[in-house]
Amino acid sequence: MNDAEMIDCSEDAHQLTRLRAIMHRLRAPGGCPWDAEQTHESLLPNLIEETYETVDTIRRGDWEHLKEELGDLLLQVVFHSELAEEAGRYNFDDVARIVSDKLVRRHPHVYGDSSVTDTEGVLSQWDAIKRQEKGDEQEAYLHNTGKGLPAMLRASKLQKKAAKVGFDWPDDQGVIDKIREELVEVEDELESGDRELLGGEIGDLLFSVVNLARRHKLDPEILLESTNVKFETRFASVDKGLQAEGKSLASATLDEMEQHWQNAK
Numbered sequence: 107m108n109d110a111e112m113i114d115c116s117e118d119a120h121q122l123t124r125l126r127a128i129m130h131r132l133r134a135p136g137g138c139p140w141d142a143e144q145t146h147e148s149l150l151p152n153l154i155e156e157t158y159e160t161v162d163t164i165r166r167g168d169w170e171h172l173k174e175e176l177g178d179l180l181l182q183v184v185f186h187s188e189l190a191e192e193a194g195r196y197n198f199d200d201v202a203r204i205v206s207d208k209l210v211r212r213h214p215h216v217y218g219d220s221s222v223t224d225t226e227g228v229l230s231q232w233d234a235i236k237r238q239e240k241g242d243e244q245e246a247y248l249h250n251t252g253k254g255l256p257a258m259l260r261a262s263k264l265q266k267k268a269a270k271v272g273f274d275w276p277d278d279q280g281v282i283d284k285i286r287e288e289l290v291e292v293e294d295e296l297e298s299g300d301r302e303l304l305g306g307e308i309g310d311l312l313f314s315v316v317n318l319a320r321r322h323k324l325d326p327e328i329l330l331e332s333t334n335v336k337f338e339t340r341f342a343s344v345d346k347g348l349q350a351e352g353k354s355l356a357s358a359t360l361d362e363m364e365q366h367w368q369n370a371k
Contacts, residue, residue: 343370
């Protein structure tokens with residue numbers, strides 16, 4: 107595509123080609139200095155940010171804005187593919203091909219002769235095929251599970267995979283009892299004054315709480331972010347309420363802040 111075609115292209119079937127052409131143009135001599143300087147490593151913050159912005163948009167149910175966020179996320183894939191192509195490793199077509207081939211391989215109940223018919227069977231089959239593809243049959247069952255994910259998401263993924271082979275509480279009461287047990291151990295270490303042991307027990311408590319969310323098919327990362335937003339909103343009300351009384355957060359007492367907090371609730 108030339109510049110004129112990139113600027114004015116309305117055909118739906120050509121939009122992905124247009125995006126790739128624009129990305130190539132921005133990286134080429136005479137293009138954009140910022141884009142030309144980027145590397146896989148320098149783009150990592152953008153990839154993470156765009157992913158979380160997409161998640162936030164879905165969580166808020168902002169379906170019109172989701173279109174834009176998905177576009178920003180797609181740009182990251184195209185950008186990294188462009189860098190790989192420049193280095194002579196592979197290109198966007200290879201990226202699309204490898205994921206398409208993977209989907210066909212891991213859906214033998216659609217493209218093959220597998221007789222799996224329910225979701226549980228599909229997920230079990232997917233894991234078995236994945237382990238075979240990666241040569242992990244001889245590795246520990248949880249080998250590399252969730253590697254690179256934020257700790258809370260990885261905890262949930264580890265627990266889900268363990269549960270698939272039956273390593274799970276039979277009911278919620280077992281999880282609740284475990285949470286209470288871990289909380290008592292945290293309290294004990296608070297009295298001991300050993301920060302390292304205290305940190306370990308707090309980690310165990312967090313892991314147990316993640317387990318409760320996981321059992322109810324709730325994403326702990328999204329739950330915590332929802333609470334973050336709730337806290338931010340209510341604390342803003344505390345600040346605004348104090349200002350209306352001619353006070354500041356720095357000068358207010360804890361009791362005064364608590365009163366405004368309760369009002370915000």
